[in-house]
Amino acid sequence: MRRTRWIVMTLFVILFFAACSRNTAQTSTVQVSEYVVSKTNLTDTITLSGTVQAREYADIKSLVSGIVKKVNVSKGDTVKAGDVIAELDDTEYRLAYIKALQNYETAKNSGSKLLIQQREIELELAKRDLENCKLLSPIDGVVISIDVKQGDLVSSGKTIARIVNLEKLYVSASVDEVDYSRIALGQVATVSFDAIEGLTVGARVTYISSEAQTSQGIVVVPIELDLLSVDVPQLRSTLSQAGIDPTQFQQRLQQLRTQGNLAQMPQRQLQSGSQNQSTRIIPGLSCEVNIVTMSKENVLAVPINAVKFSSGKAYVTVKKSDGSTEEREISVGVRTNNFYEVVSGLQEGEVVLVTGRTTTTNRTQQMPVPGANIMFRP
Template sequence: MRKYILFAMIIMSIMLLFWSCNRSAQQSVTTNSSTIEYTVKKTNLTDTVSVSGKIMAESSAEIKALVSGVVKKINVQEGDTVKAGDVLVELDDSDYRLSYLKALQNYETAKNSGSRLLVEQRQLELEIAKRDLDRCKITSPVDGVVTALNVKVGDYVSKGTSVDVVAKVISLDNLYVSAAVEEVDYSKVKVGQMATLAFDAFEGVNFPAQVTYVGSEAQSSSGIVTIPIKLKLVVQNLQMTTARTSSGTQGTSEDAQSMAQGFVGQSAAQRNELLKKIIPGLSCEVQIIVLAKNDVMIIPTAAVSFEGGKAYVNVKSGTTTEKREVTVGERTSGGYEIISGLNEGEVVVVNKTSSSSTNRGVQMNIPGFAPPR
């Protein structure tokens, strides 16, 4: 019995010793520090604001019956292209034609009576009768495509009811994106900035666009404050389009072209086919380029420290490092722009805390820079 007890105590002592050593080793790994060296180089600095949008038509019309009657003839089908003034639907105008003829006869009789007031009355009745007769031919007020046709021959349409909407015509020539930006990003978004649109319906293709409107009144929904904006597709002379950055300077649309290579890189015929498929109601993800600078020096955010309102970095000098004051400019999710204090080719040292238990380090999103794993 004593042998079993002694054997158990020996086993427990060994396990306790192993656990103590293992914990000590884990603590030493957790507190272990290393450094990352980043070579300063010039690159293009781009920052974006992401919003969700929806394709809308600048010009559209719900065409209603302005007089009551039975549908006698339908001249179009859904999907047809029409011009403003084209007759879409014709109503049986027999009653209205009779009313017009009676009004015309009364007007001619009144002219022979010599009463000025009676003439004016009969003339007004004639104009109303003519107007109602003309309204038996239901026309499109805009150029566009018939997207809905709600009647068929023999239907009775009644003025002033829900069935008075006969058809819907939408112009596909002036589509725009309706979106809203949250107040935290409101100050960054300006008219003229370039953007890209990504649709679920067109995988791998981003369409170039441009901000054309920023609302002057905020809206609130469920406690979230947003400002409405509009964007327009840019499909011609993309190379000549300019984009206003958040710093107020003008830059070319090279960044938008780069982000929209799936569209820009295609032939004119392929682009036209894609554009024909963009229709009102489609949802899209919008990336607005709010900052675009070329050939600027940028370093990881973690490389910059601040003391007394001044910015400092650790610069490698031979086998040692020196702490140097720098002037920083724009800050993005990628890092800090360095205006002065560093030269291209110099190496900055970034402290990095490593951990074997997670095998994760500080992630710094810098173009061309991938921290070692």
């Protein structure tokens, strides 16, 4: 009896879950659309995240010890190469120079060649120390930091200021190894900044590392892009001055925007009265980089879903004027995310079929199993 009771209870549980179960079915349908073969401009890009860096900067260090007599600049000041950033009290160094000069003159009268050489070197060192009491900027740029004030005692080797040349900026970025083969020196790019709304500037790939790195488990290749010193309004003005029709430039920008290359560029950037904000670009800013890896104008192209491959050959389904279709071999060129370039096999105006597959999920409730509501009693 006990064994029979367990069998009955097990059957009851199975019938109960069978009554409550649902069946899930997926159906797949093929959608076919028509595409008229036409000439277009193919542009392919890679989007990366980067950081603005300074190509040229200088840390101003004191090469002698002394008391700061004067500071000539403040943070944010613009300086030229050779400008005096700060001055140290040079009293002791002037005295040392005069003594070295006297010793040198005395040695010349003694006639000893070795002594003359010794005193000459001592004089050169004393002169160098005296000159080093004036701390000069070696480059043109902007004072980013100044870490001393009048009356401070500085030691030899102490950094007192940093100068950054904001006219020579570049973007440091990394490209995934999957896209590494698509990157080449000289490729142009557009750069936009989260911190500067509405600003898009040009850039050019100037460095590709010869060694890949691993970042958070992903293999990447470091690259650098030099920022161009003009934004879109400036470029438009420059083209106009060079005799290039600004209308054609506007049309080209619109073509790139249609293809997604400059989709992030606000329309107001194309207005001649737009304020130039490129001077607000500073080292450390994060940015988005769109590198143009391929650009072809006025070529025949078809959607990638229209092309089928068999035995290494490409085919499309062509719809004839009478409504019938034929499979035709074509030669393809470059590929973007959405299109194949057609090198041969199709003519402008012909119609090809584009296939796409959609999947839908249907849920049907299982009908109650007869007897599932029977209650068994021991």
